[in-house]
Amino acid sequence: MTELLAASPDLTPLRSILAGHAGQGRAALLPVLxxxxxxxxxxxxPVTAEIAHSLGVPLAEVxxxxxxxxxLYNEPVGRTVLRVxxxxxxxxxxxDAVLSAACALAGVAEGETSADGAVTVERxxxxxxxxxxxxxxxxxxxxxxNQTYAHVTPDTVADLFAGHGRTTADFWSEDYVGxxxxxxxxxxxxxxxxxxIEYEAVGGMQALRKALTSLTPTQVxxxxxxxDLLGRxxxxxxxxxxxxxAAKAPGQPKYFVVNADExxxxxxxxxxxxxxxxxxVLEGAIIGAYAIGAERIYIYIRGExxxxxxxxxxALEELRSAGYLGDNILGSGFSVDVEIRSGAGAYICGEETAxxxxxxxxxxxxxxxxxxxxxxxxFGKPTAINNVETLAQTPYILIHGPDAFxxxxxxxxxxxxxxxxxxxxxRPGLYEIGFGATLRHLIExxxxxxxxxxxxxxxxxxxxxxxxxxxxxxxxxxxxxLRAAGLTLGSGAIxxxxxxxxxxxxxxxxxxxxxxxxxGKCYPCQLGTQxxxxxxxxxxxxxxxxxxxxxxxxxxxxxxxxxxxxxxQTAAAALFSAMKRWPHLFENGHAP
Amino acid sequence: MNxxxxxxxxxxxxxxxxxxxxxxxxxxxxxxxTICYHDACTANAICRLCVxxxxxxxxxxxxxxxxxxxxxxxxxxxxxxxxxxxTILEMLDSAVDLxxxxxxxxxxxxxxxxxxxxxxxxxxxxxLIDDNPMYVRDYAKCVLCWxxxxxxxxxxxYTFALSFDGRGFGTQIGTYFxxxxxxxxxxxxGQCVGVCPTGALKPRREWLLEQxxxxxxxxxxxxxxxxxxxxxxx
Numbered sequence: 110m111t112e113l114l115a116a117s118p119d120l121t122p123l124r125s126i127l128a129g130h131a132g133q134g135r136a137a138l139l140p141v142l143x144x145x146x147x148x149x150x151x152x153x154x155p156v157t158a159e160i161a162h163s164l165g166v167p168l169a170e171v172x173x174x175x176x177x178x179x180x181l182y183n184e185p186v187g188r189t190v191l192r193v194x195x196x197x198x199x200x201x202x203x204x205d206a207v208l209s210a211a212c213a214l215a216g217v218a219e220g221e222t223s224a225d226g227a228v229t230v231e232r233x234x235x236x237x238x239x240x241x242x243x244x245x246x247x248x249x250x251x252x253x254x255n256q257t258y259a260h261v262t263p264d265t266v267a268d269l270f271a272g273h274g275r276t277t278a279d280f281w282s283e284d285y286v287g288x289x290x291x292x293x294x295x296x297x298x299x300x301x302x303x304x305x306i307e308y309e310a311v312g313g314m315q316a317l318r319k320a321l322t323s324l325t326p327t328q329v330x331x332x333x334x335x336x337d338l339l340g341r342x343x344x345x346x347x348x349x350x351x352x353x354x355a356a357k358a359p360g361q362p363k364y365f366v367v368n369a370d371e372x373x374x375x376x377x378x379x380x381x382x383x384x385x386x387x388x389x390v391l392e393g394a395i396i397g398a399y400a401i402g403a404e405r406i407y408i409y410i411r412g413e414x415x416x417x418x419x420x421x422x423x424a425l426e427e428l429r430s431a432g433y434l435g436d437n438i439l440g441s442g443f444s445v446d447v448e449i450r451s452g453a454g455a456y457i458c459g460e461e462t463a464x465x466x467x468x469x470x471x472x473x474x475x476x477x478x479x480x481x482x483x484x485x486x487x488f489g490k491p492t493a494i495n496n497v498e499t500l501a502q503t504p505y506i507l508i509h510g511p512d513a514f515x516x517x518x519x520x521x522x523x524x525x526x527x528x529x530x531x532x533x534x535x536r537p538g539l540y541e542i543g544f545g546a547t548l549r550h551l552i553e554x555x556x557x558x559x560x561x562x563x564x565x566x567x568x569x570x571x572x573x574x575x576x577x578x579x580x581x582x583x584x585x586x587x588x589x590x591l592r593a594a595g596l597t598l599g600s601g602a603i604x605x606x607x608x609x610x611x612x613x614x615x616x617x618x619x620x621x622x623x624x625x626x627x628x629g630k631c632y633p634c635q636l637g638t639q640x641x642x643x644x645x646x647x648x649x650x651x652x653x654x655x656x657x658x659x660x661x662x663x664x665x666x667x668x669x670x671x672x673x674x675x676x677x678q679t680a681a682a683a684l685f686s687a688m689k690r691w692p693h694l695f696e697n698g699h700a701p
Numbered sequence: 702m703n704x705x706x707x708x709x710x711x712x713x714x715x716x717x718x719x720x721x722x723x724x725x726x727x728x729x730x731x732x733x734x735t736i737c738y739h740d741a742c743t744a745n746a747i748c749r750l751c752v753x754x755x756x757x758x759x760x761x762x763x764x765x766x767x768x769x770x771x772x773x774x775x776x777x778x779x780x781x782x783x784x785x786x787x788t789i790l791e792m793l794d795s796a797v798d799l800x801x802x803x804x805x806x807x808x809x810x811x812x813x814x815x816x817x818x819x820x821x822x823x824x825x826x827x828x829l830i831d832d833n834p835m836y837v838r839d840y841a842k843c844v845l846c847w848x849x850x851x852x853x854x855x856x857x858x859y860t861f862a863l864s865f866d867g868r869g870f871g872t873q874i875g876t877y878f879x880x881x882x883x884x885x886x887x888x889x890x891g892q893c894v895g896v897c898p899t900g901a902l903k904p905r906r907e908w909l910l911e912q913x914x915x916x917x918x919x920x921x922x923x924x925x926x927x928x929x930x931x932x933x934x935x
Contacts, residue, residue, distance in 0.1 A: 168877040173864030477746050629872035636792035639870035667788040670761045671749040
């Protein structure tokens, strides 16, 4: 490592990376930084200077971009980097013990690199393997290979140092997929990627064929309108309205973006879809691109999902060979191609405008809205951006019709929904249900009931969600039903806690997550997430100060009411729901 | 130019249709406080001190970027607005040295901010950077208004010497690989110092005077530094 620092690195490999992105300018910054880091292990100054010069980006801004993303390093790190998840779902399975064991083995403190330069151990935000934790993401080797491991324990974490262990690509550690319906997940949870030919064998790609050969873009949007598919990423915005807006907006080119930056703690549905059945998602995206008249699709996948990135890449190859992508698709005259973009460790990039900034080669700062993406999106052009699950539902609508889709749910919450169940249940996993089923059915029948004690609470919607009590078990799972109960479906994450769990520790972890992931742009969130974390740390330790409840309320309301984007606006949501349901937890002197 | 009519704090106001709420309010003498906003910089709605309550909107709206609309009803001093402003100021005061920021001091007083609202709070207190003959950078006083970064870039100078280290609460304005300013693209135009609202960026001479140096001592110091830098070049 010290030699690397002293000697100027050989820039020849970098030049071939840059040649592969010639003419793309700043938009190539993140892909080039990731590729360069895979080669050099980190981003030495001469490498970044060459990148800045080649792409025409100011030096300081290249530095600023590297500083923003948790997976980019501008100083040497260990030849192996372990990132241990200690967010709620993994914490229940002993995430902190795994982190301590890893630190002890490496002889380092959290966030440090061993003296011999072999290992760096970091604490990671939720890695999206909440059903199979403790999960650990590992970068190692040259070029750096990134893999995520499942079911890690303090005893088995040593295997990861040697590059062994059970990765999430191994069949046995794959996800449990179940539920009442199998509309979007019939080919998921089989421990491998479903190939295009298998997807076609069960009717896959027929929706795209139908759209391109017998429907106008307007008719596609009309079908989506009648189906009333609401976005499955968390905001529940009507999909057709995004498509209609982007289709009608003046300006060319137009872009279609797949938001696969799934990072909401407790959420793993998009990962399961991309790893198990990527063609279904991509079919939905191509249909969407046709509907709005886009000539390019970007799929932005979070950097901590290396297996999803690999499998989507393989699926794209198959789709190109089969003529579903590229020029004149199926002889229709419509042309579009897909580019994969890897995230680099930033929850905020799941916010749509921050995601655009990231693709454009910038720090992931959310933009002020309006203007909205439909008119001023990626590169300032009309853009539709949809969640992975939303797109996976689209082919069914075109094949079976909006009425059949509506019948799968309720009148106002139409279609099927994927729910990510984690925590203290018999069978954590991904469940596909029709809207309208109750929380009780999901927890008791599908997930097998609560383990380790009685049901204490459910956190619905992830870190940005809200807590429900056992009294709310008969609430129907619909957007409206949950809202009426003061809850939110959010991304569809449901974390279950038995009565042995200390919810204040869960709240402390959620607060740490937001403080770690705040971009720092607007004051309420930049300052508020930090103050909220500090106060909840002492509350969780039973050392609350007089006035802390009022402090939490003022900080929380200010973040909710005055923050620039959804991250800050929801950073106190789970806390407020807990303060309402269990006020005694926040009383001074209440022992942990 | 078309005009729209709206109500601000109960008063009918007529404003150009492309005006912001901030502009419309100021033209009738209603003061909406700001920190990051500067007439010469692109408004980014960062500090959120200018948030106001707009009827029929779920959340508070930043007055510096929100355009007026016909029939808008705006409250600039409602309870929600006051709570957000006071809390933002208290949180800022708990993180940053505001002793050199008279405008923010006045805002703290006006909104009744409690200086000790957040006990045991982590402060941002990095060491002062004295790396060039023209100005010092004391980021313990920085409120991250972004003005310096903006005037160094597309808002004025196109020099691009500044960006950000870290993110979230740990954000700090920095240079490429934290190089000393003379080794960056900085041309010492001084615009960043001119727009800094908190004394985080300060002419070095002013800073030396504050340190108790006399003008003669400063002159001698400057000469000595020039001699040293000439020798280094030879």
